[in-house]
Each structure stands twice: as structure tokens, then as C-alpha cells.
Amino acid sequence: xxxxxxxxxxxxxxxxxxxxxxxxxxxxxxxxxxxxxxxxxxxxxxxxxxxxxxxxxxxxxxxxxxxxxxxxxxxxxxxxxxxxxxxxxxxxxxxxxxxxxxxxxxxxxxxxxxxxxxxxxxxxxxxxxxxxxxxxxxxxxxxxxxxxxxxxxxxxxxxxxxxxxxxxxxxxxxxxxxxxxxxxxxxxxxxxxxxxxxxxxxxxxxxxxxxxxxxxxxxxxxxxxxxxxxxxxxxxxxxxxxxxxxxxxxxxxxxxxxxxxxxxxxxxxxxxxxxxxxxxxxxxxxxxxxxxxxxxxxxxxxxxxxxxxxxxxxxxxxxxxxxxxxxxxxxxxxxxxxxxxxxxxxxxxxxxxxxxxxxxxxxxx
Amino acid sequence: xxxxxxxxxxxxxxxxxxxxxxxxxxxxxxxxxxxxxxxxxxxxxxxxxxxxxxxxxxxxxxxxxxxxxxxxxxxxxxxxxxxxxxxxxxxxxxxxxxxxxxxxxxxxxxxxxxxxxxxxxxxxxxxxxxxxxxxxxxxxxxxxxxxxxxxxxxxxxxxxxxxxxxxxxxxxxxxxxxxxxxxxxxxxxxxxxxxxxxxxxxxxxxxxxxxxxxxxxxxxx
Numbered sequence: 226x227x228x229x230x231x232x233x234x235x236x237x238x239x240x241x242x243x244x245x246x247x248x249x250x251x252x253x254x255x256x257x258x259x260x261x262x263x264x265x266x267x268x269x270x271x272x273x274x275x276x277x278x279x280x281x282x283x284x285x286x287x288x289x290x291x292x293x294x295x296x297x298x299x300x301x302x303x304x305x306x307x308x309x310x311x312x313x314x315x316x317x318x319x320x321x322x323x324x325x326x327x328x329x330x331x332x333x334x335x336x337x338x339x340x341x342x343x344x345x346x347x348x349x350x351x352x353x354x355x356x357x358x359x360x361x362x363x364x365x366x367x368x369x370x371x372x373x374x375x376x377x378x379x380x381x382x383x384x385x386x387x388x389x390x391x392x393x394x395x396x397x398x399x400x401x402x403x404x405x406x407x408x409x410x411x412x413x414x415x416x417x418x419x420x421x422x423x424x425x426x427x428x429x430x431x432x433x434x435x436x437x438x439x440x441x442x443x444x445x446x447x448x449x450x451x452x453x454x455x456x457x458x459x460x461x462x463x464x465x466x467x468x469x470x471x472x473x474x475x476x477x478x479x480x481x482x483x484x485x486x487x488x489x490x491x492x493x494x495x496x497x498x499x500x501x502x503x504x505x506x507x508x509x510x511x512x513x514x515x516x517x518x519x520x521x522x523x524x525x526x527x528x529x530x531x532x533x534x535x536x537x538x539x540x541x542x543x544x545x546x547x548x549x550x551x552x553x554x555x556x557x558x559x560x561x562x563x564x565x566x567x568x569x570x571x572x573x574x575x576x577x578x579x580x581x582x583x584x585x586x587x588x589x590x
Numbered sequence: 591x592x593x594x595x596x597x598x599x600x601x602x603x604x605x606x607x608x609x610x611x612x613x614x615x616x617x618x619x620x621x622x623x624x625x626x627x628x629x630x631x632x633x634x635x636x637x638x639x640x641x642x643x644x645x646x647x648x649x650x651x652x653x654x655x656x657x658x659x660x661x662x663x664x665x666x667x668x669x670x671x672x673x674x675x676x677x678x679x680x681x682x683x684x685x686x687x688x689x690x691x692x693x694x695x696x697x698x699x700x701x702x703x704x705x706x707x708x709x710x711x712x713x714x715x716x717x718x719x720x721x722x723x724x725x726x727x728x729x730x731x732x733x734x735x736x737x738x739x740x741x742x743x744x745x746x747x748x749x750x751x752x753x754x755x756x757x758x759x760x761x762x763x764x765x766x767x768x769x770x771x772x773x774x775x776x777x778x779x780x781x782x783x784x785x786x787x788x789x790x791x792x793x794x795x796x797x798x799x800x801x802x803x804x805x806x807x808x809x810x811x
Contacts, residue, residue, distance in 0.1 A: 249689035249710030255697050427647070458646075464754035470703025471646040471753075525751030526704045527697070544754075557699035 266590040267555045271300040271568040273452075273487065275344070276575070279307030279318070279327055285575040290337055293586030301568060303334050304388050306344035308380055310363070314372025316345065316380050328383040342420065343381050344388040357393035357435060364394075364401035374408050386418030388452070396437035403443045410447035418449040425455045425475035425489075441482035450485045452570045463497035463542035465528035469554040476567055487568035490554065492577035494545025498535065506576035510545040527553040546577075548584035555585070618673045619811040625787060627804025629662040629687045634709060635795035637746050637761035639700060644752035652701045654761065656746065658694075658709055659800075662687035668718055670736075672811060678725050680738045680771070683718040685802070704751040705759060711747040716740055716767060723771065730777040732785075740767040742794060768793040773806060783808040 288294050289303065309317045318324060331341045348354045363369045381387050391402060406421060413419040421444060426436040441451065455472035459465060467490060476488045494510050496503045510531060514521050517533035524530055527550040531543045634656040641650050668683020693709040723736020741764065748759040770792055775785035785806040791799050
């Protein structure tokens with residue numbers, strides 16, 4: 226065989242090899258490296274769940290009774306966000322029947338192994354949240370705070386703790402927020418826990434409207450835990466309800482002042498349309514996608530979304546979370562990113578993907 | 591030690607090296623090689639991203655796990671020294687490889703943010719440093735083995751999520767390299783050989799992390 230022929234053969238083999246395999250390309254698929262894949266354990270964290278109200282329907286009660294939910298929520302609390310301070314500071318519900326029902330539900334949940342906290346939501350009797358100025362005016366009044374302090378113990382008797390959910394406050398409400406928390410701590414602790422929902426600021430001073438109303442350093446001696454409300458990330462433009470990286474920054478910022486914090490994760494979704502935003506539950510999202518014959522896509526964080534045209538040609542985009550996107554975020558929050566003593570607060574029980582707790586529970590160590 | 595003592599010691603070393611008896615047949619030759627090769631990476635390394643600012647946060651340089659194995663193709667070249675027609679001393683060289691085949695995007699965490707890595711965009715450059723080896727000839731055939739060091743730099747494209755947006759990421763990974771070069775060659779003419787070469791990567795980000803294999807042309811004795 227001549228040199229020339231051998232060289233030609235070698236060149237042919239090299240060219241054929243190159244032509245055969247060419248360049249790399251996208252298969253169109255995805256492979257989860259977060260949390261080291263779908264069969265790998267998620268970081269073990271204490272988890273709690275917020276129920277927006279005093280009542281559990283049969284579906285949500287069944288969810289809490291499920292093995293998956295018990296596994297995911299072990300060590301955490303079920304927070305019933307239903308206590309309401311009235312105009313004079315009296316905390317409701319005051320009706321004996323309502324309090325009896327609440328006590329019954331609490332005992333029922335405790336039998337399932339949960340700790341139960343009652344959340345104080347600053348809404349009026351119709352369920353509308355007070356605007357920030359109104360809440361500030363309440364908090365500013367020592368008499369109003371005194372009445373709250375006097376009447377709270379009676380309604381929280383069955384509970385293991387109290388959660389304060391103050392929203393939309395102006396920045397100058399800071400001394401009154403601190404005063405309220407300090408005064409309530411005197412009647413709630415140490416027999417029960419006192420926790421507070423805190424805005425997810427990522428800068429100092431806060432980047433959020435009203436974020437300066439909460440001095441985490443001043444609140445720290447009076448509370449057991451701060452729940453960082455890393456929710457509603459997308460407010461103006463359509464987008465996911467949470468960005469996991471942003472949530473990490475908010476939690477790290479809070480931990481600079483107080484170590485016992487929870488990161489929040491939404492169970493609900495949001496429909497963005499020309500008439501504003503509307504919260505939606507998982508079943509709504511799936512039904513809308515089916516009715517509109519719109520495909521369910523996934524955004525960059527993994528959160529599913531549906532783009533559809535509603536009645537009258539309104540263009541909507543609906544973002545929500547499911548078991549996959551939630552597991553992805555929980556996996557992204559590995560122990561080296563968020564210390565394992567950071568808990569998770571699931572917000573909005575009843576709005577979640579029905580498979581959520583079973584899927585998460587299967588990956589809990 | 592005084593300056594004069596240092597000079598004396600150095601001179602004695604030179605004298606002993608140059609004046610001692612040595613093999614009269616000893617000689618050396620330079621050899622040039624080029625190759626076209628495939629590569630298999632058992633597990634893609636962890637890549638480090640450059641600092642990036644998104645609408646959600648500022649991310650410093652962070653490490654992300656790509657995870658999967660990779661197939662690559664590329665070319666390379668090097669210069670080596672042969673001594674006494676038996677010993678080979680690979681001097682300097684380099685390889686350039688790029689990913690081939692279809693890959694799933696790797697969804698991973700970049701300091702808590704969701705990142706999407708694109709393994710099909712991986713490129714890798716190897717900078718090969720001196721090593722040592724032995725070769726055996728039988729008529730027109732030759733076999734050789736050598737161990738050599740170097741360092742390897744790989745790059746990959748990706749993106750990180752910030753809400754509904756994505757921001758491009760540039761990711762790189764560097765490592766010290768140690769490889770075993772095994773080849774079987776056939777002489778084509780007095781100064782040209784064609785070889786099949788297999789190069790297990792003894793250390794490439796981790797122990798025994800793949801190999802390269804391919805055709806190699808050598809020019810030299």
C-alpha cells in the first residue's frame with residue numbers, strides 16, 4: 226500500500242468521523258441537576274403551611290391528613306390566618322360558636338400531629354384588608370394596642386402560637402409595629418410562640434414600599450420566628466410568583482438580623498390580564514389551559530404558565546406552580562445556599578397542585 | 591556558602607556531565623504530530639460562571655454542576671523529542687475539542703437561582719506540557735506509551751433565570767491534566783507514520799475521567 230493511498234484513507238476516516246457526528250445540539254429535553262435529580266432527597270427543612278381562613282374544606286383537610294403532607298410538614302405549623310382585630314382593638318372571632326369551631330378544628334389538627342398557630346390578619350369585618358394608613362393609625366394608638374393585648378389571649382387559647390400578618394404599612398409605622406410586637410410578646414410568650422410575617426427586602430434600606438416599617442433587629446428579641454414573605458415576585462409584568470434566587474437574597478438579608486427565619490413558597494398562581502392580577506388555584510390554571518386549548522409552558526424558573534385569550538379577546542398570561550417547579554426551587558435551596566435551619570412556609574393551602582405533597586414527601590429524607 | 595564555592599560546585603557538575611563516558615549511539619530527534627480525535631468525558635466538570643447581574647439579583651462567580659458525560663471531537667498537535675530511538679519526551683502541544691451529539695439541557699442551581707446549562711456548547715482546550723515515554727519498533731510498526739501533564743480549560747454557555755427573564759451565562763472550568771498516551775503506528779515512508787492513539791485521562795478534574803482516541807500523523811524518525 227503506497228504512502229499516498231494510506232494518507233488518503235486516513236483523511237477519509239477523519240472526514241467521515243467529523244461528518245458523522247458534526248456538532249453538539251439540543252435534544253429539546255431537560256435533565257434535572259437541581260437536587261441531584263428527581264430521585265434524590267430534597268434538603269430537610271421544617272415546613273409550615275398557611276391556610277387563608279378559619280375553615281378547612283374537606284379537600285384541604287384530607288390533604289393535611291395525607292401521609293405526604295405529614296411528611297413534608299413535620300415539625301412545622303398549620304397557620305390559620307383568621308383572627309381579625311376590630312376597630313376598637315378587640316380581636317375576633319368573639320362569637321362562642323366561632324371560637325368553639327376553631328378550637329375543634331385545632332384539636333382535630335393536633336390529633337394529626339400538627340402544631341396550630343392562629344394568624345392575625347388586619348382585615349375589616351368584610352374581609353377587606355385595611356389599607357396601610359388605617360393599620361398604622363390603629364397601631365399608633367396605645368389604647369387600641371392595649372385592647373388587642375387584652376383580648377388576644379382568649380381567642381388564641383387553643384393554639385400553639387400566634388402569627389402577625391401586617392401588610393402595606395407606611396415606613397413611618399416602624400415604632401408602632403415594634404411596640405405592638407413587644408406588647409403582644411408579653412402576653413403570648415413563653416407559653417406560646419409569636420411569629421411575624423416580614424417583607425422580603427433585599428437591600429438596606431428596604432427596596433420595598435413599607436419595608437422600613439419592620440425593624441428586624443428591634444423585633445428579634447420579641448419573636449420566635451420571622452416568616453420572610455418571598456411571594457408575589459412578579460407584580461407589574463406577568464411572571465412567576467417567586468424567583469428562587471431572589472428569595473435566597475431576601476432570606477440572607479433577614480438572617481443578618483435574626484437567624485430563625487422561613488422562606489415562603491406560593492401554592493397559588495396569578496392570572497395577569499388587562500384588568501389587573503387575580504389569584505388562581507392550580508385547578509383553575511389547568512381548567513383554563515384546557516378550555517383555551519393553550520399549551521402549558523414553563524418559564525425560566527420552571528414555573529408553568531399559560532398564555533390565552535379570554536372573552537372579548539383579552540390577552541392573559543397565567544403563572545402558577547406545580548409539584549415540579551416547587552421541587553426544583555426546594556432543590557435549588559441546598560444546604561450550602563440556605564442553611565438547613567431556614568424553614569419553608571407554604572402559602573395558600575387549597576390552591577396547590579394535588580400531587581404536591583405526595584411528590585415532595587417522596588423526596589424527603 | 592561563598593560565591594567562589596558556588597562557582598566551583600557548578601563547574602564540577604558541568605565537568606562531570608560533559609567529561610564522563612557516554613553511549614556513542616545516543617542521539618535525538620524532534621518529531622511533529624497532528625491528530626484528529628474523538629473524546630469521551632465520563633462526567634462533565636463543575637463549571638464556574640462569571641459574575642452576572644440580573645433583574646432579580648447580583649450573582650458573583652458561582653459554581654454549577656453540569657453532571658452528564660460528554661462526547662467530543664477535535665484536533666491537536668504537538669512536538670516531541672526522541673532519544674536513542676527508544677525514549678520519547680513529549681514537549682509541548684495542544685488539543686481543541688468541541689461537544690458532539692444531542693444533549694438535554696441541564697437544569698441546575700446557581701446560588702439558589704435556576705440555571706440552564708447547555709452541554710452541547712462545551713468546548714475544551716488542552717495545553718500539553720512535557721512528559722516521558724518509551725517506544726518500541728518492529729520493522730515498519732511502532733508502539734509507544736507516554737505519560738504527560740498539562741492543563742485543560744473548558745467553556746460552556748448557559749443562562750440563569752430572573753423571574754420571567756433569562757440572562758446569558760459564560761461558564762468555564764480549568765484543571766490540571768495528567769494523561770497516558772498509547773499509540774500504535776505504521777511507517778508510511780522514512781519520515782512519516784500514521785498512528786492510532788488512545789489517551790486515557792488519568793486526571794482531568796477527577797481521576798480517570800474519560801479518554802481521547804483518534805488518528806495521528808507523525809513526522810520524524
